[in-house]
Amino acid sequence: MTQFETTVLSKVGLLPQGSLADAVAGRRNIFGMSQSAEEAVLRPKDYGAFAHDLRAAFAARAARQAGQGALADHYAADAGDKVPLADPDNSEADLEHILSFVDKVANRTRDIVAEDVEELQAAGVSDADIVRLCELVAFLAYQCRVIAGIRLMQGTTP
Amino acid sequence: MSHVIHKFTRNVPDWQPRVTPVKLEEATPEQRAALQVTPSNTKVSDYVLTLAHDVESLAVRSPLFNAIMYDPGGLSRAERELGALGASMVNRCIYCAAVHADRHAKLEKGTTVTDELFAKGENADLNDRDRAIFEFARKSAEAPAAAGPKEMAALRNAGLSDAEILDLILSSALFGWANRLMHVLGDPVRKAPA
Numbered sequence: 001m002t003q004f005e006t007t008v009l010s011k012v013g014l015l016p017q018g019s020l021a022d023a024v025a026g027r028r029n030i031f032g033m034s035q036s037a038e039e040a041v042l043r044p045k046d047y048g049a050f051a052h053d054l055r056a057a058f059a060a061r062a063a064r065q066a067g068q069g070a071l072a073d074h075y076a077a078d079a080g081d082k083v084p085l086a087d088p089d090n091s092e093a094d095l096e097h098i099l100s101f102v103d104k105v106a107n108r109t110r111d112i113v114a115e116d117v118e119e120l121q122a123a124g125v126s127d128a129d130i131v132r133l134c135e136l137v138a139f140l141a142y143q144c145r146v147i148a149g150i151r152l153m154q155g156t157t158p
Numbered sequence: 159m160s161h162v163i164h165k166f167t168r169n170v171p172d173w174q175p176r177v178t179p180v181k182l183e184e185a186t187p188e189q190r191a192a193l194q195v196t197p198s199n200t201k202v203s204d205y206v207l208t209l210a211h212d213v214e215s216l217a218v219r220s221p222l223f224n225a226i227m228y229d230p231g232g233l234s235r236a237e238r239e240l241g242a243l244g245a246s247m248v249n250r251c252i253y254c255a256a257v258h259a260d261r262h263a264k265l266e267k268g269t270t271v272t273d274e275l276f277a278k279g280e281n282a283d284l285n286d287r288d289r290a291i292f293e294f295a296r297k298s299a300e301a302p303a304a305a306g307p308k309e310m311a312a313l314r315n316a317g318l319s320d321a322e323i324l325d326l327i328l329s330s331a332l333f334g335w336a337n338r339l340m341h342v343l344g345d346p347v348r349k350a351p352a
Contacts, residue, residue, distance in 0.1 A: 023321040026231065030328060033222040040214040048212075066302045105338055107301040110250035112342045117176040127177035131211035131343065138338035139215070141301075142331045148303045149327030152310050153320065 006035040041139045049129045053080035060086035066144040161348040166276045171346040179207035192217040233325035236265040244295025245333035251341035290316040295330035
């Protein structure tokens with residue numbers, strides 16, 4: 001895999017030459033590891049309570065909320081019949097507590113309090129699954145910001 | 159009952175998990191392997207033991223974290239810490255802000271910049287280069303990210319190269335990730351007496 005085949009750089013539409021391309025090439029290890037992180041949070045072997053299609057829907061939802069349409073489409077393509085949840089306006093009765101947590105961690109991080117975690121625990125979500133959810137949402141926050149930043153450098157718009 | 163800290167400080171607090179960390183003696187071989195590649199190998203913290211619940215993520219995140227914050231070249235170490243601090247202040251991750259303000263102060267051999275930031279936030283009196291770096295990190299950390307052409311122009315006007323700007327994008331974005339673990343999964347608490 002070259003660095004241009006990573007999700008981040010394909011969504012940026014990085015021009016192959018110039019000082020930005022040189023800078024990216026100088027950090028190719030970081031782009032490669034970022035892609036490995038995407039594998040780990042989207043398509044882990046041990047997925048706990050959140051199967052790959054559901055994770056893809058959550059990722060698409062977070063990308064949509066972050067204004068990253070191309071990235072949202074990338075994830076929505078793997079969401080299967082969970083794809084309605086990729087729309088931030090949609091919810092599902094069984095998953096309402098999960099979705100409200102995911103949305104808050106993604107978008108109102110500073111307002112998270114202990115009660116938010118306690119509510120998930122009271123609803124029967126295991127501690128391991130709470131960590132898995134946080135890793136997924138947190139990775140998306142990183143990925144969206146790297147794409148937005150590099151795109152801004154390159155002078156293109158989302 | 160531990161005392162939860164709500165104000166920014168450079169005194170690094172303890173971190174008290176809101177979920178039960180993995181017990182080291184019960185860790186699977188895969189978890190044990192991942193725990194060895196953490197930034198500090200001397201002691202396995204509750205934070206890392208908490209993240210061991212998702213061992214596949216932990217195993218890839220630790221080396222990525224180290225590469226973004228420590229690999230040679232590009233943006234200086236102190237300026238990467240400033241990017242981390244900007245994001246952590248927006249997300250009110252008191253623990254992350256303390257760790258990275260402390261590292262910034264040690265690297266710079268002075269507390270002027272971090273004192274100013276903790277006292278005045280976005281109105282801090284900084285030199286042009288530090289201001290441009292902090293503002294980019296701060297705006298990028300908003301949800302959705304709000305850094306725009308004005309913040310990018312300020313970085314270039316302050317003399318940052320493309321390689322340095324890329325490192326700032328990476329270090330501030332990395333804390334969009336770290337803050338959503340540290341601030342969500344635990345509380346910063348006053349250090350227990352030694």
